Amino acid sequence: MFIAEENTIPASTGFSDSPENLAKHIVRIKHLNVHAGEHHILKNVDLEIPRNKITVLLGPSGCGKTTLLKCMNKLTDLYRELEVSGNIFIEKDDILNTTTNIASIRQKMGLLSQRPYPLPVSIYKNVSYGLKLKGVRDRKLIDFSVEKHLREVGLWEEVKNRLNAPATSLSIGQQQRLCLARGLAVKPSIILADEPTSALDPISSKIIENLFKDLKKHYTIILVTHVLRQAIRLADHAIFMIDGEIIEQGDPEELFKNPQTEGLRAYLVDGN
Amino acid sequence: MITSLVTILSLPLIIGVGLYLKAAPIFDQQSFYSLIFSSQWAPSKGEFGFWPFITGSLYVTLLSFLFTLPVCLLAAIYLTQFSSKKLIKVMHPVIDVLAGLPSVIYGVWGILIIVPFVSDYIAPIFNATSSGYSVLSGGIVLSIMCIPYVLNMLIEVFNTVPVGLREASLSLGATQWESAKHVVIRGNYPGIISAYGLGIAKAFGETIAVMMVVGNVVKVSFNPLEAAYPLPALIANNYGEMLSIPMYDAALMFAAFLLLVIILMFNMIFRYLIHKTKRQ
Numbered sequence: 001m002f003i004a005e006e007n008t009i010p011a012s013t014g015f016s017d018s019p020e021n022l023a024k025h026i027v028r029i030k031h032l033n034v035h036a037g038e039h040h041i042l043k044n045v046d047l048e049i050p051r052n053k054i055t056v057l058l059g060p061s062g063c064g065k066t067t068l069l070k071c072m073n074k075l076t077d078l079y080r081e082l083e084v085s086g087n088i089f090i091e092k093d094d095i096l097n098t099t100t101n102i103a104s105i106r107q108k109m110g111l112l113s114q115r116p117y118p119l120p121v122s123i124y125k126n127v128s129y130g131l132k133l134k135g136v137r138d139r140k141l142i143d144f145s146v147e148k149h150l151r152e153v154g155l156w157e158e159v160k161n162r163l164n165a166p167a168t169s170l171s172i173g174q175q176q177r178l179c180l181a182r183g184l185a186v187k188p189s190i191i192l193a194d195e196p197t198s199a200l201d202p203i204s205s206k207i208i209e210n211l212f213k214d215l216k217k218h219y220t221i222i223l224v225t226h227v228l229r230q231a232i233r234l235a236d237h238a239i240f241m242i243d244g245e246i247i248e249q250g251d252p253e254e255l256f257k258n259p260q261t262e263g264l265r266a267y268l269v270d271g272n
Numbered sequence: 273m274i275t276s277l278v279t280i281l282s283l284p285l286i287i288g289v290g291l292y293l294k295a296a297p298i299f300d301q302q303s304f305y306s307l308i309f310s311s312q313w314a315p316s317k318g319e320f321g322f323w324p325f326i327t328g329s330l331y332v333t334l335l336s337f338l339f340t341l342p343v344c345l346l347a348a349i350y351l352t353q354f355s356s357k358k359l360i361k362v363m364h365p366v367i368d369v370l371a372g373l374p375s376v377i378y379g380v381w382g383i384l385i386i387v388p389f390v391s392d393y394i395a396p397i398f399n400a401t402s403s404g405y406s407v408l409s410g411g412i413v414l415s416i417m418c419i420p421y422v423l424n425m426l427i428e429v430f431n432t433v434p435v436g437l438r439e440a441s442l443s444l445g446a447t448q449w450e451s452a453k454h455v456v457i458r459g460n461y462p463g464i465i466s467a468y469g470l471g472i473a474k475a476f477g478e479t480i481a482v483m484m485v486v487g488n489v490v491k492v493s494f495n496p497l498e499a500a501y502p503l504p505a506l507i508a509n510n511y512g513e514m515l516s517i518p519m520y521d522a523a524l525m526f527a528a529f530l531l532l533v534i535i536l537m538f539n540m541i542f543r544y545l546i547h548k549t550k551r552q
Contacts, residue, residue, distance in 0.1 A: 075439050080356055103445040111443035117436040120459030129454070130444035179440065186444055 022092065026051040026189060026220045027072065032086035034067055034076065034244075041067050043244040045086070049190075049237070054212060054221045056231040056252070059241035060267065065224040068241070069192050072222070073109045074102050090190070107134065109190045110183025110219075115199040116175035118167030119182075123159050126167045126178055130186035149181040153211055173204025180211065184219075191215065193223045197230070209234060228268065232256060240264050288532055295526035298519055307526060313490045320523040322530060324492045328407070328500030329534075332486060333476045335411025335496060340418045340471060345457075345464070347419075348426035353438075353452045360427075367427075370420035379484030382413035387485055395497050402497040405487035410500065413485050414475050422471035429463030430456055461549035469542030473535050479504035503531050 021028075027049035034042040042064045049055045057065045067076070074095060076082045088095050095105045107130065119126050127146040136142060146163070150156040155177045159170070167178055176196060183191065193212070197205035212221050212234060225231055231238060235252035242263045248255055259265040298307065302320060310321025351360055390412075391404030433456050441451040457464065487499020488509060507527050515521050 070439075073443055075442060078435070078438065078442070103447060106443050107445035109443065111440065113436045113440065115436065117434060117440040119437070119441065119455060121454075129441075129446075133445045133450065182440075182444065192443075 021048075024051060025049060026091065027222070028087075028089040029068075029071075030087045030089075032068070032071060032088065033084070034064070034071065035083045036079075036081050041082075041244050042071070045244075045246055047239060047246055047249060049220060049222060051220050052216055052218070053236035054216050054223055054234050055237040055239065056235035057222065057224045057239050057241060058228070058231045058235075058267075059226065059247075061226060063241045064244040065226075065241055066194050069194050069222065069224050072190075072192060073106045073111060075106075075111075077102070103133075107186045108188050109192050110180070110186070110188040112176070112180055112183065112191065112193040112196040114195045116172060116179045118170070118175050118178055121167065122164045123167050123170070123178060124163040126182050127185050130182060134186060145185050149184045150178075152184055152215075153177040153181045154207065155181060171204075173200050173207065176200060176204065176208060177211070180208070184215075188219065190220045190222060193221060195224055195226070197225075197227075205230075228256075240267070242267075284532075284536070288529070291525050291529040291532060295522050295529050298522040298526050301519055308530075311492050315517045315520050315523065318519060320519070320526070322503070322527060324490045325501055325503045325506050325527065326530065326534075327492050327494075328486070329476060329502040329504070329531075331407050331494065331496075331500060332410040332414060332482060332502055333472060335407060336414035336418060336475045337468070337472055339411060339415035340422055340475075341468065343415070343419055344422045344426055344467075344471075347423055348430055349452050349456065352427055352430040352433075353448060353456060367420045367424055371424060375417060375478060375481040376484075378413055378417050379481035382409060382481060382485040386412050390497070398497065400495075400497050403487065403499070405485060405499050406497050407486065407493075407500045408496040410482045410486035410502070411496070413481050414478055417478060417481055418471045418475050421474060422467050425467035425470065426464065429460050429467060432463070433459060462546040465542055465545045465549060469538065469546075472542075473538050476535055476538065477504055477531060479508045483508055503527050503534075507531075 025048040027047075029045055029047050029049075032042055032045040033040070045068065057068060059065055067082075070076050071084055072088060072090070072095075076084050084096065086096065090105065090108060093105070119129055121129070124146055127149055128142045131142055131145055136145075147156060147160075150159060155174060158174060159165075159178075162169075167175065170178060176199075180191075180196075191212075197208050200208065209230065212223070215221060216236070223231075223234060232252065237250070238252040238255045239249040240247050240255065240263070247261050247263050248259065255264070256268060259268055298320065301318060302310075307320060307322055308326070309323050310319070311323045312319040312321040313324060351363060386409045387404035389404070390406055390409050391402050394408065395402035395404075437455050437459070438451050441455045442448070446454065482502055483505035486502060486505065488501045488505055489499035490501050491498070493500070507524050510520070511524050
């Protein structure tokens with residue numbers, strides 16, 4: 001159940017909806033709390049995600065990174081036991097406001113899961129699925145979009161002769177890139193990536209990481225990981241969480257060189 | 273272990289061969305074609321035409337399938353994709369109890385509720401008269417018997433869909449219903465076909481409850497308000513009763529053999545469909 005608060009940003013949060021801040025930050029979260037019964041999963045989370053950067057959510061397993069990610073595209077709706085309160089502004093829209101169209105909110109955010117979940121249809125239909133949901137029926141436009149986004153993720157040359165083959169016939173690394181292409185086809189502004197390389201081999205992982213570096217020119221990427229080295233390689237902005245709370249956030253170089261809290265210090269020592 | 277495996281594997285063959293051998297004497301008297309396609313049923317004159325029984329069985333099964341298909345599919349989708357976990361916890365034991373009820377209880381319930389309902393309410397809608405003991409009553413009772421059975425299997429099938437797949441579909445802008453349609457149903461064609469296949473096989477062979485409400489009149493009619501006489505009811509009603517008539521026991525064995533062959537055919541058709549959808 002979502003409890004929407006007023007669609008304004010109180011000065012107490014330190015957030016501003018000035019044009020400058022809006023241009024700089026695509027996602028602004030304030031006072032976000034998630035409960036599952038007695039369990040307090042996310043505790044008063046306040047954060048801002050910079051536009052066209054890779055923001056890495058880092059922290060030990062079970063600290064609430066994935067829940068935070070799922071709050072951003074309201075996939076928490078699937079879990080009735082979760083009670084979400086606070087505000088999540090995507091651009092200017094508070095998505096926890098129940099009058100907002102959930103489907104259109106979700107189309108602003110491509111999702112890449114821990115392991116790839118290709119739909120039980122062909123490669124072509126996977127990429128065109130989101131477009132068809134959007135009401136696109138022009139075959140030429142769909143063909144163009146399928147090719148464009150498969151090229152964007154470097155998959156076109158590998159699959160161009162078997163677009164009608166089942167998506168599950170691809171290797172797991174190819175499936176993950178297909179899922180990325182499928183998400184890009186609905187023209188999102190943000191890519192939510194939940195440990196997208198955890199099920200992949202090192203070569204496929206590197207391909208995905210390099211793709212992210214390219215894609216950040218056009219998309220904001222929010223990457224959940226608990227692999228410290230990956231965070232160091234990719235992050236433009238880092239957020240460190242423990243036990244549902246944001247412990248530290250900021251420039252990754254500064255964060256990882258000079259941790260201010262014992263929690264992050266211990267995590268960096270263990271991670272290295 | 274190997275012995276029990278061999279026993280299980282050879283059981284259908286043993287049953288089939290046994291029934292065929294017991295039915296064999298009737299082939300000396302009547303051709304296979306006339307046994308299947310003749311509508312003449314006069315055992316005292318040595319005329320054994322099984323066409324009314326075959327059509328009766330198929331018709332009742334088809335009707336029950338038409339009722340069962342949408343009810344089970346929609347209920348399973350609702351329970352697995354939309355409802356709260358509490359509702360599933362309440363529904364599961366109810367479904368299990370319904371699946372475990374003896375068929376005679378469904379039969380008695382059919383006589384008390386469905387037969388008068390068909391006679392007093394359904395038939396007048398079509399300006400027809402019916403005793404209520406009809407194909408329609410048989411189809412309704414049979415579908416109510418099959419619903420918990422098929423529903424249980426569909427719930428198990430739909431529960432195998434990974435949450436990640438649903439999330440992937442929703443994150444592309446699909447509604448819950450679109451996700452259910454494109455991901456849950458589409459991705460589970462083999463499981464759905466398998467559940468309905470087993471349901472149909474069970475429905476086709478169901479005896480007691482159907483026998484109690486279907487009227488048991490030997491005729492070929494496609495009017496659902498008229499009575500019919502399915503194959504299992506023929507065997508159950510007459511075996512041990514009319515065996516003084518020459519060839520009657522061989523005829524009933526042939527009926528049992530037919531039942532086995534038709535159910536095997538259903539199974540093969542469904543296996544083919546499962547194989548085909550898996551390849552797609």
